[in-house]
Amino acid sequence: MFKFLSGLFSRDIGIDLGSANTVVYVKGRGVTIDEPSVLAIRKVGNKGKKDIIAFGNPAKKMIGKTPQGIDTVRPLLHGVIADFDMTEKMVGYYMSSANQGRRMMAHPRVAICVPACVTEVEKRAVVDATLGAGAREAFVVEEPLAAALGTGLPINEPRGNMVVDIGGGTSEVAVLSLGGVVISNSLRSAGDDIDNAIVSMMRQNYTLSIGESTAEEVKIAIGSVVPLDSELEMEVKGRDLMDGLPKVVMVTSGEVRDAIEPIICRIEDMLRYAIEQTPPELVKDIVDQGLVLTGGSSQLRGLSARFSDVINVPVHMAESPLYSVALGLGKLLETVDRGDKVAVTVDHAAV
Numbered sequence: 001m002f003k004f005l006s007g008l009f010s011r012d013i014g015i016d017l018g019s020a021n022t023v024v025y026v027k028g029r030g031v032t033i034d035e036p037s038v039l040a041i042r043k044v045g046n047k048g049k050k051d052i053i054a055f056g057n058p059a060k061k062m063i064g065k066t067p068q069g070i071d072t073v074r075p076l077l078h079g080v081i082a083d084f085d086m087t088e089k090m091v092g093y094y095m096s097s098a099n100q101g102r103r104m105m106a107h108p109r110v111a112i113c114v115p116a117c118v119t120e121v122e123k124r125a126v127v128d129a130t131l132g133a134g135a136r137e138a139f140v141v142e143e144p145l146a147a148a149l150g151t152g153l154p155i156n157e158p159r160g161n162m163v164v165d166i167g168g169g170t171s172e173v174a175v176l177s178l179g180g181v182v183i184s185n186s187l188r189s190a191g192d193d194i195d196n197a198i199v200s201m202m203r204q205n206y207t208l209s210i211g212e213s214t215a216e217e218v219k220i221a222i223g224s225v226v227p228l229d230s231e232l233e234m235e236v237k238g239r240d241l242m243d244g245l246p247k248v249v250m251v252t253s254g255e256v257r258d259a260i261e262p263i264i265c266r267i268e269d270m271l272r273y274a275i276e277q278t279p280p281e282l283v284k285d286i287v288d289q290g291l292v293l294t295g296g297s298s299q300l301r302g303l304s305a306r307f308s309d310v311i312n313v314p315v316h317m318a319e320s321p322l323y324s325v326a327l328g329l330g331k332l333l334e335t336v337d338r339g340d341k342v343a344v345t346v347d348h349a350a351v
């Protein structure tokens with residue numbers, strides 16, 4: 001397969017199509033786009049026609065603030081395409097932005113990442129969306145593999161490399177050796193569920209209604225998964241569910257920690273199970289070298305210390321947790337061009 005791939009990626013781009021963020025790597029230029037996976041649409045007429053009015057950051061700013069007739073859409077939920085048309089539009093938009101209007105790249109070859117747990121149907125949907133958006137060819141690469149490459153793990157060696165990616169919609173763990181995935185597990189629960197847990201906690205503890213964006217701000221500002229030396233607190237504004245009026249409350253990091261605990265426990269169970277499934281020789285390597293933690297939600301305060309305690313191996317943070325997958329796709333594209341042998345599994349489709 002890789003002989004076939006060699007030399008093909010001439011003007012290629014790698015797309016990490018995440019539930020929360022889309023990151024695009026353009027070969028030879030690096031990461032050029034990092035935008036939320038969000039669109040804003042306006043309904044036109046009553047035949048269901050929709051105009052897209054914003055992509056990425058401007059669209060994310062509109063979440064929860066739209067007037068009648070305008071909606072914000074997150075086409076990917078839990079790492080899976082929930083709205084096919086919108087995914088296609090979004091991929092098309094980022095592909096042409098990456099191309100900066102140059103016609104040469106109007107139909108690039110695209111390496112695109114999907115979570116390891118997706119079904120064949122979902123994988124096919126990603127490929128179709130990419131081809132539909134104008135790609136000449138689309139290659140699907142497993143996300144843990146790209147993440148491991150992007151964090152600099154020597155995945156081609158006969159050695160157990162463990163990577164844990166906690167994103168917006170999915171949490172994934174994989175053990176790789178000799179360029180392939182030995183075991184992988186994933187959970188369709190990550191940063192988004194943490195935000196939802198904060199929304200529920202605010203409702204229960206304070207009868208305060210807040211939106212997802214506010215919950216995300218609270219998580220980033222005071223979220224933690226271990227007790228902190230000095231606990232944090234934050235003023236949160238919303239609407240009181242009792243009288244419908246605006247209300248401001250002080251929330252502590254302890255309350256947020258309790259609210260998100262069940263999700264963190266589920267992720268820990270997934271890690272334990274992954275270690276149980278890993279062949280002992282590879283476990284030995286992981287104990288020696290540790291695992292690499294990546295993905296936006298890996299930045300939660302105390303997560304690396306906690307994982308290290310729970311599964312008893314050293315945990316290293318990736319240098320750029322939001323870019324690991326895109327950088328890995330980039331490495332794959334560059335390596336392939338040099339004709340190196342890289343044993344990876346990719347699915348390929350062309351128009």
Ligand SMILES: Nc1ncnc2c1ncn2[C@@H]1O[C@H](COP(=O)(O)OP(=O)(O)OP(=O)(O)O)[C@@H](O)[C@H]1O
Pocket residue numbers: 017018019020021022078079166167168169170171190191192216219220223295296297298299300301321322
């Ligand atoms: N400093 C931070 N602390 C905690 N969480 C954070 C921080 N910064 C970003 N996040 C969270 O990281 C998540 C996005 O991470 P990432 O971009 O890796 O996800 P994704 O790749 O789009 O999703 P997936 O891989 O699950 O489809 C969001 O839920 C966001 O709230």
Ligand SMILES: [Mg+2]
Pocket residue numbers: 016018019165167168295325
């Ligand atoms: Mg991701």
